[in-house]
Amino acid sequence: MKNLILNVDGQRVTVWSQTLGDELWVHFSGKTFVHDMSQKNKRKSRSKMDGGDKNIVAPMPGKILAIKTNVGDSISKGDLVLVMEAMKMEYSLKATQDGVIKSIDCEVGDQVGVKQLLVEIEVSEASDA
Amino acid sequence: MSLSRIEKVGIANRGEVAVRIIRACKELGVTSVLLHSEADEQSVAYRQADEVVCIGGAPITNSYMNMQAVIDGALASGCDAIHPGFGFLSENAEFAQKCIDNRIIFIGPSPESIALFGDKISAKKLVETTECPVIPGYKGDDQSTERLLTEMKAIGFPVMVKVAGGGGGRGLKVAYSEDEAAAAIESAKREGINAFGSDKLFLEKYLNNAKHIEVQIFGDCTGKVFHLYERECSVQRRHQKVIEESLGQISASLREEIHKSAVSVAEKAKYLGAGTVEFLVQDGKHYFLEMNTRLQVEHPVSEMIMGVDLVKAQIMVAADNSVIWNQADMTPHGHAIECRIYAEDPYLGGVPSIGRLGFCHWPHGPGRRYEVGFDEGDTITTNYDSMIAKIIVHDETRARAIKKMQETLKETVIFGLKTNIPFLLKILEHEEFVTGQMTTQFLNKHFPGALEPTENNELETAILTAVSKQTVKSEEITDDMNPWFEV
Numbered sequence: 001m002k003n004l005i006l007n008v009d010g011q012r013v014t015v016w017s018q019t020l021g022d023e024l025w026v027h028f029s030g031k032t033f034v035h036d037m038s039q040k041n042k043r044k045s046r047s048k049m050d051g052g053d054k055n056i057v058a059p060m061p062g063k064i065l066a067i068k069t070n071v072g073d074s075i076s077k078g079d080l081v082l083v084m085e086a087m088k089m090e091y092s093l094k095a096t097q098d099g100v101i102k103s104i105d106c107e108v109g110d111q112v113g114v115k116q117l118l119v120e121i122e123v124s125e126a127s128d129a
Numbered sequence: 130m131s132l133s134r135i136e137k138v139g140i141a142n143r144g145e146v147a148v149r150i151i152r153a154c155k156e157l158g159v160t161s162v163l164l165h166s167e168a169d170e171q172s173v174a175y176r177q178a179d180e181v182v183c184i185g186g187a188p189i190t191n192s193y194m195n196m197q198a199v200i201d202g203a204l205a206s207g208c209d210a211i212h213p214g215f216g217f218l219s220e221n222a223e224f225a226q227k228c229i230d231n232r233i234i235f236i237g238p239s240p241e242s243i244a245l246f247g248d249k250i251s252a253k254k255l256v257e258t259t260e261c262p263v264i265p266g267y268k269g270d271d272q273s274t275e276r277l278l279t280e281m282k283a284i285g286f287p288v289m290v291k292v293a294g295g296g297g298g299r300g301l302k303v304a305y306s307e308d309e310a311a312a313a314i315e316s317a318k319r320e321g322i323n324a325f326g327s328d329k330l331f332l333e334k335y336l337n338n339a340k341h342i343e344v345q346i347f348g349d350c351t352g353k354v355f356h357l358y359e360r361e362c363s364v365q366r367r368h369q370k371v372i373e374e375s376l377g378q379i380s381a382s383l384r385e386e387i388h389k390s391a392v393s394v395a396e397k398a399k400y401l402g403a404g405t406v407e408f409l410v411q412d413g414k415h416y417f418l419e420m421n422t423r424l425q426v427e428h429p430v431s432e433m434i435m436g437v438d439l440v441k442a443q444i445m446v447a448a449d450n451s452v453i454w455n456q457a458d459m460t461p462h463g464h465a466i467e468c469r470i471y472a473e474d475p476y477l478g479g480v481p482s483i484g485r486l487g488f489c490h491w492p493h494g495p496g497r498r499y500e501v502g503f504d505e506g507d508t509i510t511t512n513y514d515s516m517i518a519k520i521i522v523h524d525e526t527r528a529r530a531i532k533k534m535q536e537t538l539k540e541t542v543i544f545g546l547k548t549n550i551p552f553l554l555k556i557l558e559h560e561e562f563v564t565g566q567m568t569t570q571f572l573n574k575h576f577p578g579a580l581e582p583t584e585n586n587e588l589e590t591a592i593l594t595a596v597s598k599q600t601v602k603s604e605e606i607t608d609d610m611n612p613w614f615e616v
Contacts, residue, residue: 001488004599008591017596018544020487026596026613030539030554033585033593033613059480061511087511089367091480094579114483 054097056119058112062086067108069119073101081119084112099123134448135210135234139164139203140178141193142214145502145518146424147174150212153440154179164202164211166192171507182206187512193217196224200231210234210447212440219423220247236447238348238401238422245398246420256417259397261390264409264416266333274314277330281310284334290314292321293329303335336416338568339409341365342377343421344391345431347439347454348400350446355454356388357435358461360427364556366479366572371549372556373427374466374527375434378565379410387415394420403428403443409569426469426519429498433465433523464527466534468553470543472515474616475552478579481515484508487545496523496530497537509546517543527565531557547616552580585613 004015016027022038066083069075075095082093102120106112137160140150147163151174154161163178168187175181184202185192192198194217203211211228213219219237222244228235237243246252256263267280281288281304290302290313304313318328345357361377362370376384391406394417405425407418428439442452472482485508491499500519509515522537524530535557538550559575561567585593593613 001490004596006592006595008595009588011588013592015592015596016488016490016542016544017600018488019600020485020545024597024600025487025544026593027542027544028592029589031589032542032544032548032550032616033589034616035593035597035613059474059477060483087481087514091478093477 054095054099054121054123055117056081056093056095056121058084058114058116058118059091059093060086060114062091062112064106064108064110064112064118065090067104067106067119069101069104071101071104074124075099075101075121081121082106084118093118095121097121097123135159135444137162137206137208137210138236138444139182139199139206139208139211139233140174140214141199141203141211141218142216143169143172143174143193143502143513144516145173145500146214146426147172148177148502149440149500150214151177151179153438153444156438157441157444159444162203162206162208164199166512168510168512171503173501173504173507180206187510189217189513196221196227199224200227200233203228203233204231208233210236210444212236212444213423215423215426220421222247234447236402236443238404242398242400243422246422249419252420253417255397256394259390259393261394261406261417262415264334264336264418266331268331272329274311277314277332278307278310280332282307284332286310287335287337288313289333289335290317291331291333292317292325292327293331294321294325294327303337334416336409336411338570339411340377340379340567341370341407341418341569342379342387342410342415343405343407343425344388345425345428345439346391346395346400346404346406347442347452348395348402348404348446349452349454350401350449351451352399354392354395354400355452355456355459356392357431357437357439357459359384359387360425360430362427363567363569364562364571365569366576370427370469371572372466372468372553372562373430374464374530375430376461376464377410378527378567380413383410383413383415390415390417402446403439411568427467429500429519429521430465430467433498433521434461434463435459436462463523463525464530465521465523466527466530467519467521468534468538469516469549470518470520470541470553471549472509472517472546473549474547475549475580476547476582476616479549479552481511482509482547483511483515485545486517486543488542489544490540490542491518491520492537492540494537496533498522517546517548528563531563551615552576555580582615585615589613 006013018025024035026033062084068080079095099121102122106118139162151161160179162180164184182202184198218224222240225235225240265284287305302313302317304310321328341362344359347355359377360375362373364372405421408415473479489505498521503517522533524533
């Protein structure tokens with residue numbers, strides 16, 4: 001593959017990029033970025049977008065070890081939502097936004113698949129602004 | 130070069146180490162046979178090996194840890210030797226014996242050596258007969274407070290006071306100075322009686338801020354033991370090493386003592402082949418931790434500064450061909466650093482990122498070395514650990530090697546899966562690492578959680594928009610473009 005040379009705002013940048021399925025991967029200046037193009041249509045309505053990446057989804061297949069919140073709980077960005085085990089290691093899944101737990105879609109002991117929705121979070125208006 | 134005793138080597142491993150062994154075999158004129166699981170056909174090793182034999186299903190108990198399956202695969206393909214790599218069956222005395230029983234050369238030490246060092250108690254007993262220091266402690270029957278205090282002073286503070294029957298941190302006290310000693314004994318005894326019905330105490334030196342230093346040793350088939358200087362692996366998480374380097378950041382006098390200790394242990398055990406004696410180093414003193422009776426993941430940093438090939442040396446001594454080294458001539462040159470590249474999400478605290486690798490670019494340059502196990506189109510699965518590759522750099526000084534590693538990591542491109550490269554870059558610029566002060570507490574202390582994602586700056590956003598416009602059909606571009614995620 002060949003890299004692109006771009007001139008952006010007078011700066012010369014060497015860029016690598018590749019489309020993989022719905023994802024566009026880009027690398028420049030020592031950093032890699034990914035852009036999920038399948039999310040685009042869902043994003044047209046802002047109300048739907050709020051839920052988008054704020055929910056807790058399984059980053060990989062594994063087992064739910066503990067659920068640290070209840071439906072209706074207010075949570076802040078960084079709060080521990082649940083603990084799962086994958087490849088013999090424990091991972092803490094944390095809230096990425098302030099909000100309220102809307103639903104819990106898994107139980108302790110469940111085997112879950114990659115990208116499976118585990119906890120739905122309603123993002124508070126303040127943090128969305 | 131021909132090795133009369135070894136003509137065909139079975140490789141009982143996978144990933145980047147299998148590739149490393151295949152290349153050593155090729156250079157020695159030996160045929161390589163990859164003994165692989167069903168899950169590993171998409172790998173560099175599978176494509177590079179002279180022959181491949183599938184020994185079983187993806188779960189390690191069906192393949193890489195199944196002794197009979199490995200032996201059967203080796204026998205069926207006519208191997209006269211097996212290289213176990215590291216992990217899996219590499220430190221299994223029973224497996225080494227099984228190889229011998231099947232008239233296959235096990236490329237590694239004797240089953241007796243593996244068993245000796247595999248058992249903590251027998252290893253410590255052996256080490257205590259050498260000049261090599263072990264972590265000082267007291268497990269005697271005299272439990273009087275006076276005796277315990279005397280022993281604590283002899284051990285040197287800080288001292289860990291443990292209840293004999295305790296576990297999981299219960300009944301564990303640390304006395305940082307003589308002033309705290311009596312109180313620690315009293316409280317541990319009290320807790321011991323309440324929780325376990327016994328007030329018998331063990332004392333052990335508390336190493337709360339130690340460096341991990343390990344010496345590469347190598348036993349020749351003539352019985353001579355070489356040391357190839359030391360590596361430092363203090364940057365570790367959950368006992369998993371992340372960045373390794375050689376030489377270690379220790380004083381020249383301590384270095385000499387540690388090498389002597391390591392050689393005395395290996396000589397006492399009549400050790401054959403590559404091995405590593407691990408130490409904890411605190412306050413200028415070193416203490417034996419354990420001996421690994423195999424090749425280490427981080428062996429390339431030693432190879433870079435010593436100018437040797439450890440894997441070829443392993444195969445040669447297994448075939449009774451002596452190495453051509455002379456300890457007096459073995460001097461280290463410059464500094465080498467290794468980073469392990471894992472498919473994982475640093476912004477999620479290192480959750481493995483599984484799936485198929487997209488485009489990968491390993492940018493070559495002077496002093497850069499890549500040990501690549503998986504490349505574009507290969508799949509990282511949940512069956513095994515998620516290491517994609519190792520990147521090793523070598524330069525004249527440590528500061529230059531750090532800079533070279535930073536530039537190499539920045540130029541390296543891996544698409545399709547998230548990697549720990551952003552995390553490695555953060556470590557490499559941390560002051561405690563740069564100054565060489567880091568201990569095994571380094572990651573827990575400075576990087577306890579996931580990396581905080583950073584906002585893309587204006588220039589980055591402009592570049593990303595420009596790339597999207599070239600890649601995505603124009604009608605799909607809207608002002609409400611999705612955010613980009615740095616990975």
